[in-house]
Amino acid sequence: xxxxxxxxxxxxxxxxxxxxxxxxxxxxxxxxxxxxxxxxxxxxxxxxxxxxxxxxxxxxxxxxxxxxxxxxxxxxxxxxxxxxxxxxxxxxxxxxxx
Amino acid sequence: xxxxxxxxxxxxxxxxxxxxxxxxxxxxxxxxxxxxxxxxxxxxxxxxxxxxxxxxxxxxxxxxxxxxxxxxxxxxxxxxxxxxxxxxxxxxxxxxxxxxxxxxxxxxxxxxxxxxxxxxxxxxxxxxxxxxxxxxxxxxxxxxxxxxxxxxxxxxxxxxxxxxxxxxxxxxxxxxxxxxxxxxxxxxxxxxxxxxxxxxxxxxxxxxxxxxxxxxxxxxxxxxxxxxxxxxxxxxxxxxxxxxxxxxxxxxxxxxxxxxxxxxxxxxxxxxxxxxxxxxxxxxxxxxxxxxxxxxxxxxxxxxxxxxxxxxxxxxxxxxxxxxxxxxxxxxxxxxxxxxxxxxxxxxxxxxxxxxxxxxxxxxxxxxxxxxxxxxxxxxxxxxxxxxxxx
Numbered sequence: 001x002x003x004x005x006x007x008x009x010x011x012x013x014x015x016x017x018x019x020x021x022x023x024x025x026x027x028x029x030x031x032x033x034x035x036x037x038x039x040x041x042x043x044x045x046x047x048x049x050x051x052x053x054x055x056x057x058x059x060x061x062x063x064x065x066x067x068x069x070x071x072x073x074x075x076x077x078x079x080x081x082x083x084x085x086x087x088x089x090x091x092x093x094x095x096x097x098x
Numbered sequence: 099x100x101x102x103x104x105x106x107x108x109x110x111x112x113x114x115x116x117x118x119x120x121x122x123x124x125x126x127x128x129x130x131x132x133x134x135x136x137x138x139x140x141x142x143x144x145x146x147x148x149x150x151x152x153x154x155x156x157x158x159x160x161x162x163x164x165x166x167x168x169x170x171x172x173x174x175x176x177x178x179x180x181x182x183x184x185x186x187x188x189x190x191x192x193x194x195x196x197x198x199x200x201x202x203x204x205x206x207x208x209x210x211x212x213x214x215x216x217x218x219x220x221x222x223x224x225x226x227x228x229x230x231x232x233x234x235x236x237x238x239x240x241x242x243x244x245x246x247x248x249x250x251x252x253x254x255x256x257x258x259x260x261x262x263x264x265x266x267x268x269x270x271x272x273x274x275x276x277x278x279x280x281x282x283x284x285x286x287x288x289x290x291x292x293x294x295x296x297x298x299x300x301x302x303x304x305x306x307x308x309x310x311x312x313x314x315x316x317x318x319x320x321x322x323x324x325x326x327x328x329x330x331x332x333x334x335x336x337x338x339x340x341x342x343x344x345x346x347x348x349x350x351x352x353x354x355x356x357x358x359x360x361x362x363x364x365x366x367x368x369x370x371x372x373x374x375x376x377x378x379x380x381x382x383x384x385x386x387x388x389x390x391x392x393x394x395x396x397x398x399x400x401x402x403x404x405x406x407x408x409x410x411x412x413x414x415x416x417x418x419x420x421x422x423x424x425x426x427x428x429x430x431x432x433x434x435x436x437x438x439x440x441x442x443x444x445x446x447x448x449x450x451x452x453x454x455x456x457x458x459x460x461x462x463x464x465x466x467x468x469x470x471x472x473x474x475x476x477x478x479x480x481x482x483x484x485x486x487x488x489x
Contacts, residue, residue: 005311005313005314006313008314008317009317010316010317010318010320010321010324011321012317013314013317013318013321014296015197015258015295015296016195016196016197016198016258016306016307017195017196017308017310017314017318017321018196018296018304018305018306019304019305019306019308020296020304022303022304022305024305025308025309028309028311
């Protein structure tokens with residue numbers, strides 16, 4: 001899209017709201033749906049990658065130190081990673097908490 | 099030369115789709131529409147129509163398959179009626195909002211319960227707001243002609259909207275009528291090849307029917323409404339071009355002996371022809387009665403209707419559906435709404451009748467006119483009258 005969604009007028013839409021740019025769903029921020037956020041104690045992490053496999057959003061990537069971490073632009077805060085982590089690395093905290 | 103043949107209207111409608119050289123038919127049989135899709139299946143099976151016929155498991159699937167075929171740019175036709183139209187309901191909205199010009203014949207039928215396969219307009223009125231262009235035929239010829247016009251109008255790049263052609267179940271679908279079939283070469287000239295501007299194609303990937311969050315949904319709906327409104331002009335052009343080519347002319351609001359009439363009847367569909375007979379009789383008796391028929395149900399012909407009824411004192415609207423707990427008949431309430439802001443307008447009296455295949459004879463229309471005039475003079479406790487119901 002040439003403009004951000006919030007600036008598109010009805011005249012800017014393609015016929016039938018067709019999306020002509022392949023893969024532009026990646027621009028859609030689902031992270032703001034979140035009410036809980038994952039926090040990490042990487043000292044416990046064995047880098048097994050189970051959290052990445054279970055993540056329904058597919059938003060867990062390895063960071064510079066190769067630890068598995070959610071991309072908060074997409075993470076909806078479901079907590080499945082926290083539940084599945086065999087070593088208890090992930091703790092979900094309320095979004096408004098520091 | 100165009101040929102004039104005696105043929106069941108359903109078969110004629112199927113042959114109109116054949117003349118339009120449709121690419122795909124996805125359909126499910128349901129009374130009183132069955133003969134349309136049955137005949138199309140036959141034409142495809144016999145090699146008389148080069149099209150893909152998709153036999154599906156329900157009307158919901160029929161319309162869904164139509165979306166897919168229209169989205170790749172195939173000329174697509176289907177037909178349904180009554181409960182079948184209702185089973186398609188949610189997919190109808192998708193066809194219009196995705197701008198897919200499917201053409202569908204609807205052999206109008208009552209809705210259950212009690213189970214009724216017979217004709218009325220309950221099915222149409224339930225899909226009134228689905229965003230389709232909707233045209234009413236009054237006889238077999240009009241059904242055939244308007245199937246052809248529907249492709250031309252719907253597939254026009256300025257429109258790209260699905261079109262329903264309504265023909266009354268049994269009253270039209272099962273009648274054998276004389277039909278003039280145009281020459282295929284003339285139809286080919288009238289109907290340019292369908293070219294969807296952004297069809298589904300692996301070389302040029304697009305996403306259709308994507309997620310529309312609150313930030314964009316209102317804009318999508320505004321665009322859809324503007325588009326349907328803009329279709330008016332193309333509909334008029336389509337009918338005009340059809341008239342020039344085939345010498346049969348159509349308008350959004352049709353009038354019959356209505357110009358100087360003090361009392362007007364308003365009908366949709368095949369009952370209009372019966373009402374004309376009644377108008378002739380009443381005119382013969384010196385009564386100032388005329389008839390107005392809405393042909394274009396969506397987009398609603400506001401300007402044409404206002405112009406057609408402005409000089410009348412009383413306008414008697416016959417609905418073949420009830421809006422339960424509402425203002426009576428959907429047509430009547432829309433007509434009232436269209437006239438509300440006018441300085442010069444007739445008194446609008448609502449009747450509901452012809453439900454579930456109940457006939458209204460010419461004498462019945464005379465009675466409706468008489469009762470309507472009486473209500474206009476003396477008023478009534480009721481919002482509307484159900485004509486012919488046993489008390």
